[in-house]
Amino acid sequence: MAAKFQTWWQGLRYRGGGTMVAWLLHRIGGLAMVIFVGMHVFASFLTQQFGSGFGTTLNIIYQSPYFQAPLYFFVIFHALNGFRIILLDTFPKLLEYQREVTWLQWMVFIPLYGLVVFFIIAGIVSGE
Amino acid sequence: MEIKVKILRFNPETDKRPHYQTFRVEAEPTDRVLDLLEKIKGYQDGSLAFRRSCAHGICGSDAMRINGMNRLACKTLVKDLSKGTITVEPLLGLSLIKDLIVDMDPFFEHYESVMPYLVNDEPPPLKERLQSPEERERFDDTTKCILCAACTTSCPSFWSNGRYVGPAAIVNAHRFIFDSRDRAGAERLRILSDQFGVYRCHTIFNCTLACPREIQITKAIGEIKRAIATGSLD
CATH class of the missing domain: 1.10.1060.10 (Alpha-helical ferredoxin)
Structure with a gap:
């Protein structure tokens, strides 16, 4: 009898190339933003309503460079990748050049994220 | 040259879950993955199950995951795959019937x-x-x-x-x-x-x-x- 033996791990092991990685990062980025916005709303609620120390702790966590650096990565990547998908869906002719469009996306992303990392490191060094 | 072919096997009559089995096969760089599977079935293990028909990339019978990516076994040459072990697995997303055969x-x-x-x-x-x-x-x-x-x-x-x-x-x-x-x-x-x-x-x-x-x-x-x-x- 036929049976399905399919796991997340098998799917992740599929060698789909750069565009599959972009899709995965896009999904992870979406989740990261939900977690950030959720934490932000929850922390603000606790601090404003109860003056809670736990809310202040959450604020300290998401304002730390270790949280901000990956968050900026996912937010910028999610925005640029979303823009690439909208562009390709709107103009299907561009789908023939998807490889070039994907490289263009990385060419915009790398200096932009590099700038963010520069400011984060500058903030750490200056002790702000 | 000798090549290791690692195949995901599943026999619904004896196995609870699929498992890998590795075969050693003599092959030329210009051999196709389908040739390797034929050699294994013909000379080492006749119970190996896979679909094939025209063997010339037209019938579409022998699609399978080869080294982690979907390809036709009859169009994939050994020399075009990375050196070492060749991994052959059934297609994802469809139920497994036996070895490399899925329910289409x-x-x-x-x-x-x-x-x-x-x-x-x-x-x-x-x-x-x-x-x-x-x-x-x-x-x-x-x-x-x-x-x-x-x-x-x-x-x-x-x-x-x-x-x-x-x-x-x-x-x-x-x-x-x-x-x-x-x-x-x-x-x-x-x-x-x-x-x-x-x-x-x-x-x-x-x-x-x-x-x-x-x-x-x-x-x-x-x-x-x-x-x-x-x-x-x-």
């Missing part, structure tokens, strides 16, 4: 759901229904599909929900939607605008990379999305 019924049900045949009730002309070279060119790419399922079973959207019609069905719908002689384009677009239609495609491109016929599948899906959104086939 859901795949063909999706294919049939998009009416993959010419619909035209108008009285036929004295000779043939004429079509200009430009009109033929419009859907030329999607006529090349051999229904091997390499695209549909490489799609994460299909892995997560088997009710998604999948890239192969959409490609075959495209072949008729953009055919100037066909009259059922609107009906096909209605079918594909369903919640399990084209909008399940997240432009991941696995299908385009997996297609052994090099069909621009994601482009075909994009053209259908656009046709649904604009109501125009231009």
